[in-house]
Structures are given as C-alpha cells and as structure tokens.
Amino acid sequence: MANMIMRVLIILGIWILHCEITESLNCTAQDAEERLVSSLYNELLDGYDSRVRPCVNxxxxxxxxxxxxxxxxxxxxxxxxxxxxxxxxxxWHDPRLTFNGTTTLPPTAYLVDRVWHPNIVIGNAKEVLLHHISDTNQYVTVDWDGNVTLVQRLSVKLSCAMDFHRFPMDTQKCNMDLQSFGLTTSDLVLLWGAQKLEFHSHHMRLPQYFLIGVDFFDCTEQRYNGIFSCVRAQFTLERTLGYYMLQAFIPSIALVMVSWVTFWIDVRASPARVGLGVTIILSVISKTNGVRLDIPPVSYLKAIDVWYTSCLFFVIGALLEYALVHHLSLGTKKTKQKVLAFIPKQGSSSQESAMGVSHGTIESISAPCRISRQHQVIRRDETTGELRTTASAPPLDNKHPQPLQTTSPSGRQASAIGRETSRMQGQEVSTCYHCNSMPGETHVIDLISRWLFSIGFAIFNICFWAYYLPTNYTPEYLTDDEKFVSHSVGNL
Structure with missing residues (x-):
C-alpha cells in the first residue's frame, strides 16, 4: 500500500514539473516572438522616411x-x-519594407502614420466618414516581400448624375471615382485588383431599387497640372415599379375609365356630367403633383409627364365631348323654333281647319309633353296671333287626325286665355322640344365616344409601355467565374 502511494506521488510530481517546464518554454517562445516582432518594427522603420514614395527615382x-x-x-x-x-x-509594393520570410507581421494601426501610403480620394464624394467604433477602423499589413496593404472602413455620400427621362421606369448609373489627389501618373498609377468589388446581395436591397450590376472603367483625366490616375466603379440601379404602379398608374387608369361613365348619362343631366368631369380633372392634376414631389424639378419631359398629360387629355376630351353634344342638342331645338316662327299668320278659320288646328284651353296646351308628338298640332291664335300647341286625338283609321276640342271661349275670357296661353307656350313648348327632340347626332356622338375613347386609351397604353419599359441590362464584367458578385436581379 505504501509503495502504491509512493508511485502516485512520483507520477503527480513529474506531471507538475512537465507543465511548469512547458509553460515556461511557451512563455519564452512568445516573449522571443514578441521581441522579434518589435525588433522587426524597429528595424523596418529605422531610417524609413514615410514622406518619400517607394522607388522615388x-x-x-x-x-x-x-x-x-x-x-x-x-x-x-x-x-x-x-x-x-x-x-x-x-x-502596393515598398521594397524598403522587406524582411526575413520566416516571420509574419500582424495587422496593426501603428504603421498607418509611419509608412508611406498613397493619397487617394473619392472624386465625387460629398461627405466621407472614417469609422471610429471602439477604435479607428483602419490598419496596415506588411508582408515579408514588401507588399503593403492599407485597409479603411468608410461611410461615403457620393453625388450621382441622375437622368429622369424615363422616370419611373428609369435605370440610374451612379459612379464611385477613386483617384490620386497629388501624384500624377509618372509617380502613381491606380489599378483594380483581382476582386475589384465584393458585396453580399442581402445588404443591397433598397425600397425602390435593385442593384443589377457594377461596371469598371479607367477614368484617368488630364488637368492643367498633369495627368492623374483614376479608376471608376459604376453601379447600375434599376427602379422597381411596384410603388408607382399602386400610387400613380392604377389610380390614373381608374380615373380615366370613370370619366367614360359620362357617355352613358343623359344629355339633359348637365350637373352630373359636368360635375363628374371637373372632379376627375382635378383628381388627375392632384395625383400628378404628388408624384412630382419625389424628384427634383427638371426642364425636360419625363415618362410620368407623358402619362399624366395623356390621361388629362382623355378626361378633358370626355368633358369637351359633352359640351359638343349639349351644343348640338340646343342648336337643333333653336332651329326648330326658328322654323315655327316663320309660319304665316292665318286669319280664316278654313285655313286653320286645313292645318288641323282649333282653339284650345290652357289645359290643352300643357298636354304635349305627356302626349306623343305624332298627335300634336300647332296653330296661331286668331285673337292674339301667338303660336300654340294643342293635342289631337290619335286617328282611329287612316283619316287626318282631329284636334281635341273644348268649349271655345269668347270675348274677354278668350283674350285672357290667349295671353295665358302665350305665357305657358314659352315654357311648355320649349320644354317639350328639349325633352322629346333628342337629335340623332347626339346619340351617335355618345355611342362613338364610348368606343373611340376606350380604344384610343388602350392603344396609348400599348405604345407607352412598349417604349418606356426598360430593356434587359447585362454588365460587361459579370461572368460565371465571378465569385462574390451577384449576376442578376433575381439573385438580389
């Protein structure tokens, strides 16, 4: 038993000694590596001038x-x-920073201000923010062969020359220009690397746009003081039509179609047809102003302007169509009244009998609006000379219709009845002609307009959408071998 305990204590002691030796060796190795890295930094920066670019001559x-x-x-x-x-x-490559390849220097922000790096600016930037969350988001890595990498995380607001000719079916191309600020092409040349641009599709979703591709260009430009290197990434953004389809196109189509309801409303219902037409016109104008608030005022014609102008043309056309129909209706009535005014005054009862007319009371004059026009006769009162309309009984055979007779008044009573008849004549006969004389032209114009406006609006829609819908866009650099770049709208 004592031997067993002795063996356990010996094994435990050996294990503790092994751990202490290993820890000591690890600490020694770490200390040695830290001293090596520190010495490398000191050695690399010894005599290094960060103000001078590599290979200055x-x-x-x-x-x-x-x-x-x-x-x-x-x-x-x-x-x-x-x-x-x-x-x-x-x-970039800086031969002054080469060292023994057995050691790797970790990324550090310590070298950012201690080694030379190119002064590169974003040419079309309005605002640039270098992130300082927890610490400054930039660092430098130095490889053993002198390759230096500077990494910076930025939030940038960039200008974009947008074109709204096809708004809201437009595709915008927005640039990001990276260019040398002070060194010309004789000292500094900018090139795109192997990856160029990397992004993840779920970070590229916008409420109204899809990022459908990125193109790369060389934007090197010559100025008065030299040629400066520049590279450009151009983002192609396609606007989604869902918002404007719900807020602009569908409501305006509905308003135009509602304006066609006036073609089925009676021509005598002026308040209904005019009120509906004016309300729709104001609604279209209001929708137009609401959509235009989304973009800056521009002097050229946009697709949405073409759309709303055409819609306004159709609804105003429906209102003008009623004005034409109403004018033709009134014109026909006035023409018939003028014809009646030229009927000669007849003095003999025989001539009145030949016309099939006779004296009538006030009740007989107010009847024409309730009796078919085929059984109405017009006569001139021999006492007052006024034109009056009387109703005749419908013929029972092919004989000439006989007028409805009442007891003919005489003397003052006839004169009073004649004057009252003349006053009622201006109201009843005028109303009768307006009610019963629906001209053939009025009905035909409304009937033609029902088809003409609907077919015209359908043709306009076909032409509009065929012209303004965007064509398929394929960025020149997108290939199946690109690893990190989305290839189509569907991937976004």
Whole structure:
C-alpha cells in the first residue's frame, strides 16, 4: 500500500514539473516572438522616411484597389446623391519594407502614420466618414516581400448624375471615382485588383431599387497640372415599379375609365356630367403633383409627364365631348323654333281647319309633353296671333287626325286665355322640344365616344409601355467565374 502511494506521488510530481517546464518554454517562445516582432518594427522603420514614395527615382508605384461594399444605404433623388458603407483595400509594393520570410507581421494601426501610403480620394464624394467604433477602423499589413496593404472602413455620400427621362421606369448609373489627389501618373498609377468589388446581395436591397450590376472603367483625366490616375466603379440601379404602379398608374387608369361613365348619362343631366368631369380633372392634376414631389424639378419631359398629360387629355376630351353634344342638342331645338316662327299668320278659320288646328284651353296646351308628338298640332291664335300647341286625338283609321276640342271661349275670357296661353307656350313648348327632340347626332356622338375613347386609351397604353419599359441590362464584367458578385436581379 505504501509503495502504491509512493508511485502516485512520483507520477503527480513529474506531471507538475512537465507543465511548469512547458509553460515556461511557451512563455519564452512568445516573449522571443514578441521581441522579434518589435525588433522587426524597429528595424523596418529605422531610417524609413514615410514622406518619400517607394522607388522615388524609378517607375511609378502601382496601387491595386479592391472594395468590399458592406451596404448600399440609400438614394436621395432630390439631392442627386447616394450613400454607401465600404471597406477599401489598397495594395502596393515598398521594397524598403522587406524582411526575413520566416516571420509574419500582424495587422496593426501603428504603421498607418509611419509608412508611406498613397493619397487617394473619392472624386465625387460629398461627405466621407472614417469609422471610429471602439477604435479607428483602419490598419496596415506588411508582408515579408514588401507588399503593403492599407485597409479603411468608410461611410461615403457620393453625388450621382441622375437622368429622369424615363422616370419611373428609369435605370440610374451612379459612379464611385477613386483617384490620386497629388501624384500624377509618372509617380502613381491606380489599378483594380483581382476582386475589384465584393458585396453580399442581402445588404443591397433598397425600397425602390435593385442593384443589377457594377461596371469598371479607367477614368484617368488630364488637368492643367498633369495627368492623374483614376479608376471608376459604376453601379447600375434599376427602379422597381411596384410603388408607382399602386400610387400613380392604377389610380390614373381608374380615373380615366370613370370619366367614360359620362357617355352613358343623359344629355339633359348637365350637373352630373359636368360635375363628374371637373372632379376627375382635378383628381388627375392632384395625383400628378404628388408624384412630382419625389424628384427634383427638371426642364425636360419625363415618362410620368407623358402619362399624366395623356390621361388629362382623355378626361378633358370626355368633358369637351359633352359640351359638343349639349351644343348640338340646343342648336337643333333653336332651329326648330326658328322654323315655327316663320309660319304665316292665318286669319280664316278654313285655313286653320286645313292645318288641323282649333282653339284650345290652357289645359290643352300643357298636354304635349305627356302626349306623343305624332298627335300634336300647332296653330296661331286668331285673337292674339301667338303660336300654340294643342293635342289631337290619335286617328282611329287612316283619316287626318282631329284636334281635341273644348268649349271655345269668347270675348274677354278668350283674350285672357290667349295671353295665358302665350305665357305657358314659352315654357311648355320649349320644354317639350328639349325633352322629346333628342337629335340623332347626339346619340351617335355618345355611342362613338364610348368606343373611340376606350380604344384610343388602350392603344396609348400599348405604345407607352412598349417604349418606356426598360430593356434587359447585362454588365460587361459579370461572368460565371465571378465569385462574390451577384449576376442578376433575381439573385438580389
């Protein structure tokens, strides 16, 4: 038993001693590595001048740029700009920073201000913010062969020259220009790296746009003081039509179709037809002004202007169509009244009998609006000379219809009845002609308009959507081998 306990104590002691030795060796190795890294930093920076570019008397420094697009934050159409959050990688070769390849230097912000790096600016930036969450979001890595990488995380608001000719079926192309600020192409050349641009599709979703692709260009430009290198990433953004379809197109189509209801309303219902037409016109104008608030005022014609102007043309046309129909109706009535005014005054009862007319009372004059016009006769009162309408009984055979007779008044009573008849004549006969004389032209115009307006609006829709709907866009750099870039709208 004592031997067993002795063996256990010996094994335990050996294990404790092994752990202490291992820990001591690890600490020694770590201390040695830390001292090596520190000495490397001191050795690399010893005599290093960060104010001088690499190979100052040699070829230009080639800087390779890669961008990781963290998010597309929004597009402000009124101010013509858009916002992104991106991490920019800048890589170049500095032979002054080469060292033994057995050691790797970790990324550090310590070298940001202690090594030379290119002064690259975003040419079309309005605002640039370097993130300082917990610490400054930038660092430098140095490889053993002298390749240096500067990484910075930025939030940028960039200007975008937008074109609204096809709004709201438009496709905007917004640029991000990375260019040298002080060094010309003889000292610094900017190039896109292997990755160029990396982004994840779920970070690129916007309420009204799809990011459908990115193109890359060389935007090197010559100024009065030299040629400056520049590279450009162009984002192609296609507007989604859902919002404007619900807020603009469908309501305006409904308003135009409601304006056609007036073609089925009686021509005598002037308040209904005019009131409906004016209300629809004001509604279309109100919708037009509401949509235009989303974009800055521009001097050229937009697709939405073409749409609303055409809709306004159709609803105003429906109102003008009623004005024409009403005018033709009144014109026909006045023409018939003029014909009646030229009937000669007849003095003999025989001539009145030949016309099939006779004296009538006030009750007989007010009857025509309730009796078919085929059984109405017109006569001139021999006492007062006024034209009056009397009703005749419908013929029982093919004989000439006989007028309805009442007891003919005489003397003052006849004169009073004649004057009252003349007054009632102006109201009853005029109303009768307006009620019963629906001209053939009026009915035909309304009937034609029902088809003409609907077919015309359908043809306009076909032409409008065929012209303004965007065509399929394929960015030139999208291939199946690209690893991080979305290839189509469906992937976004």
């Amino acid at each position: 040699g070829d230009a420094v080639h800087v390779f740029l890669d961008v990781f697009l963290a998010s597309l934050d929004g597009i402000d159409e009124k101010h013509l700009d858009y916002s992104i959050t991106a991490t920019i990688h800048q890589r």
